[in-house]
Amino acid sequence: MSRRLIVAVVVLSLLLVSISGACSQSPTPTPTSAPVATVTPTPAPQTVKIGYGGAFSGSGSAWSLAGMRGFQMAVQDVNNTGGLLVGSQRYMIAPDIIDAAYNTDGGRAGAERLIFQDNVKMMIMFGTATCLGAQQVTEPNGALLLAMTGSNALIQGNNPNTFRITLALDEAGTEIYSYTLKNFPNNTRMISVASNDPTGKSVMSSFEPLIATLPYKYLGTQYYEPDTTDFYPFISKIMANNPDVMNIISLGANMGPFLKQLYENGYKGLKVMPVGAGGPGDFTVAGAAASEGVLYTRMWDWEGTLVPTIQRDLSRRYLQMSNGEAMIGYTLDVYDGVNALVAGMKASGSTDPAKVRDALAAGTQWPSAYWGTGQMQMKFGRRSATIYPEIIGTVKSGKMVNLAVMNPDGTQQ
Amino acid sequence: MEITVYFQAIVNGLFIGMLYVVVTLGIALVLGIMGIVNFAHGEFYMMGAILVWYFFGKLGLNYYLALLVSVLGVAIMGMATERIFFRPFRGKLLEAFIVALALVVIIPNATTLAVGGMAKQVPSVFSGVLKVWSISFSNERLTIMLTSAVLVVLLFLFIRYTKIGRALRAVSQDVDAAQLQGISLNYASSLSMGIGCALAALAAGLVAPIYGVTPWIGGPMIMKSMIIIIIGGMGSIPGVVLGGLLLGFMEAFGTLWVSAPTVALLSFVLIIIVLLVRPHGLLGHA
Numbered sequence: 001m002s003r004r005l006i007v008a009v010v011v012l013s014l015l016l017v018s019i020s021g022a023c024s025q026s027p028t029p030t031p032t033s034a035p036v037a038t039v040t041p042t043p044a045p046q047t048v049k050i051g052y053g054g055a056f057s058g059s060g061s062a063w064s065l066a067g068m069r070g071f072q073m074a075v076q077d078v079n080n081t082g083g084l085l086v087g088s089q090r091y092m093i094a095p096d097i098i099d100a101a102y103n104t105d106g107g108r109a110g111a112e113r114l115i116f117q118d119n120v121k122m123m124i125m126f127g128t129a130t131c132l133g134a135q136q137v138t139e140p141n142g143a144l145l146l147a148m149t150g151s152n153a154l155i156q157g158n159n160p161n162t163f164r165i166t167l168a169l170d171e172a173g174t175e176i177y178s179y180t181l182k183n184f185p186n187n188t189r190m191i192s193v194a195s196n197d198p199t200g201k202s203v204m205s206s207f208e209p210l211i212a213t214l215p216y217k218y219l220g221t222q223y224y225e226p227d228t229t230d231f232y233p234f235i236s237k238i239m240a241n242n243p244d245v246m247n248i249i250s251l252g253a254n255m256g257p258f259l260k261q262l263y264e265n266g267y268k269g270l271k272v273m274p275v276g277a278g279g280p281g282d283f284t285v286a287g288a289a290a291s292e293g294v295l296y297t298r299m300w301d302w303e304g305t306l307v308p309t310i311q312r313d314l315s316r317r318y319l320q321m322s323n324g325e326a327m328i329g330y331t332l333d334v335y336d337g338v339n340a341l342v343a344g345m346k347a348s349g350s351t352d353p354a355k356v357r358d359a360l361a362a363g364t365q366w367p368s369a370y371w372g373t374g375q376m377q378m379k380f381g382r383r384s385a386t387i388y389p390e391i392i393g394t395v396k397s398g399k400m401v402n403l404a405v406m407n408p409d410g411t412q413q
Numbered sequence: 414m415e416i417t418v419y420f421q422a423i424v425n426g427l428f429i430g431m432l433y434v435v436v437t438l439g440i441a442l443v444l445g446i447m448g449i450v451n452f453a454h455g456e457f458y459m460m461g462a463i464l465v466w467y468f469f470g471k472l473g474l475n476y477y478l479a480l481l482v483s484v485l486g487v488a489i490m491g492m493a494t495e496r497i498f499f500r501p502f503r504g505k506l507l508e509a510f511i512v513a514l515a516l517v518v519i520i521p522n523a524t525t526l527a528v529g530g531m532a533k534q535v536p537s538v539f540s541g542v543l544k545v546w547s548i549s550f551s552n553e554r555l556t557i558m559l560t561s562a563v564l565v566v567l568l569f570l571f572i573r574y575t576k577i578g579r580a581l582r583a584v585s586q587d588v589d590a591a592q593l594q595g596i597s598l599n600y601a602s603s604l605s606m607g608i609g610c611a612l613a614a615l616a617a618g619l620v621a622p623i624y625g626v627t628p629w630i631g632g633p634m635i636m637k638s639m640i641i642i643i644i645g646g647m648g649s650i651p652g653v654v655l656g657g658l659l660l661g662f663m664e665a666f667g668t669l670w671v672s673a674p675t676v677a678l679l680s681f682v683l684i685i686i687v688l689l690v691r692p693h694g695l696l697g698h699a
Binding site: 057058059061062065066196222223224225227228229230232233234236237239240253254255256257260261264265266281282284285287322323324325326328 | 522627629632633
């Protein structure tokens with residue numbers, strides 16, 4: 001075999017792999033949980049389809065899979081109580097889970113499949129890039145998209161069929177920076193790190209306007225390549241700017257190694273995670289010393305006392321579904337998303353996505369898993385996004401510790 | 414920018430480069446002996462890290478024992494892969510390449526199903542950071558750099574001076590002549606795959622406490638390895654060392670001077686330049 005031919009094949013495949021991301025994002029079949037009905041009302045219930053799309057393979061898959069389990073638990077909870085009553089008709093939810101990858105092409109293809117092949121008119125998509133792709137199909141076709149994204153890009157402009165079911169950085173940031181400004185007034189030089197992909201770019205475009213309003217000297221955003229594992233060169237560049245407040249955004253599974261390498265390089269300033277900690281696992285991977293003092297926002301506390309039992313119940317069920325992997329906050333976002341759609345259908349008395357959309361936009365509330373059934377009724381507010389108080393926390397000796405509960409206006413509860 | 418930042422970049426480049434070298438040596442060996450572009454090599458790297466996590470991070474086994482189990486386990490996996498998946502396609506470049514791509518999809522997805530996709534914790538074994546003139550030398554990185562250097566030398570000596578090593582070289586130079594001399598092609602292929610995968614597992618086991626472990630760490634690593642092989646020259650151990658260090662320093666200094674995303678682009682520009690100027694790589698032979 002000629003070496004020239006081998007070189008040609010290698011070069012060609014390198015280009016193909018780098019362009020398509022085939023190595024890490026190839027679609028794989030994903031199990032779809034069958035709904036379990038325990039009550040059979042009369043007349044016989046019909047089904048309403050709700051879709052869920054995310055990346056189920058590749059480095060972005062861990063969070064999408066965590067969201068998928070939230071979706072499955074929510075569907076199970078609705079169906080196990082006899083489904084939902086829409087007008088006089090009872091419906092069971094038929095879940096439709098698809099691999100929509102972690103990029104815009106995958107999101108668009110996923111939405112096309114859900115709408116045109118499976119006849120799904122309401123869906124939850126996970127990840128900014130995935131949602132950006134899906135929205136190109138959902139909006140013109142009148143399908144309802146509940147987006148799991150920390151970016152405002154999806155709900156800007158004329159996108160009436162899109163809602164965001166988690167906080168964007170400017171919303172979450174209002175709360176955490178109220179806290180940092182009050183408690184760490186001597187830290188003034190701010191820098192952000194984000195991934196060099198549609199997610200990182202889009203999230204930062206939502207975040208930077210907020211940063212401009214803060215009394216920090218902003219040193220800019222440093223973008224790292226997705227799938228980076230050795231951050232030393234990147235951190236050297238960051239450290240050369242001498243920051244003392246670092247916003248750490250969208251690192252996903254690499255959060256732990258990043259924190260560890262940051263510590264090894266001697267960074268002493270504030271480490272702020274304004275869109276929140278994925279879960280305690282980030283800090284376990286980094287180790288206690290490297291995680292010490294990290295400030296984060298979160299809306300969950302299933303290991304603590306701030307929230308009622310539903311989060312702990314979901315956490316227990318999650319462990320059984322995941323071979324022992326711990327639940328993350330995004331699971332609850334998706335769980336809430338299904339409940340939002342259910343509330344919208346009940347309130348509008350219809351499964352027509354346009355009517356459900358109008359009901360949600362008009363302020364229909366649903367019981368939130370974040371702050372507990374009966375404690376806080378969630379609704380879409382400003383710019384079709386949920387707004388709610390957040391827990392500000394820090395890491396002490398490897399443990400996540402709550403510091404304060406902040407309201408969306410920056411006041412402390 | 415302070416001068417110490419540049420010294421830090423040298424240290425960073427050395428570490429990253431040496432790690433790339435160890436991983437890439439395995440794939441270069443397989444390519445040289447078997448003529449197979451084993452795109453699944455990164456998945457054996459991943460399996461090495463996963464096994465160290467499982468035995469050391471999860472079950473609490475001694476780190477060195479876990480590393481040994483991982484290296485031996487992955488070597489056996491590699492040899493089994495060669496026997497089951499690659500041997501039937503020997504001499505068929507395209508078919509073998511497609512089989513390798515299939516493994517790239519199957520192995521990490523199966524691993525995700527088995528152990529989950531979240532990052533796994535592997536505790537530090539050589540914790541602590543040495544600070545010299547504001548330059549960080551983590552003990553883990555120093556250990557890995559030294560281990561990598563020793564491994565490269567040992568592999569070079571093995572290939573160059575042992576009977577088995579000479580047999581492997583003979584197969585890589587002329588399969589027919591080697592077989593006429595009584596060298597078993599099956600044996601050489603199996604051994605090269607075993608050694609290659611063992612090297613990948615060793616590198617992964619060493620860096621697992623630094624980089625963390627997920628089922629998806631193999632893909633990015635194989636990309637780097639392919640770049641190094643093309644730049645350094647196929648079948649050349651010195652070429653792999655040169656290519657690995659070049660890429661390591663390019664990442665360290667490029668990130669500093671331009672940006673991390675630009676460095677990713679530059680590595681492909683470098684490939685094109687090398688192919689135009691020296692189609693067989695910097696130290697490869699026609």
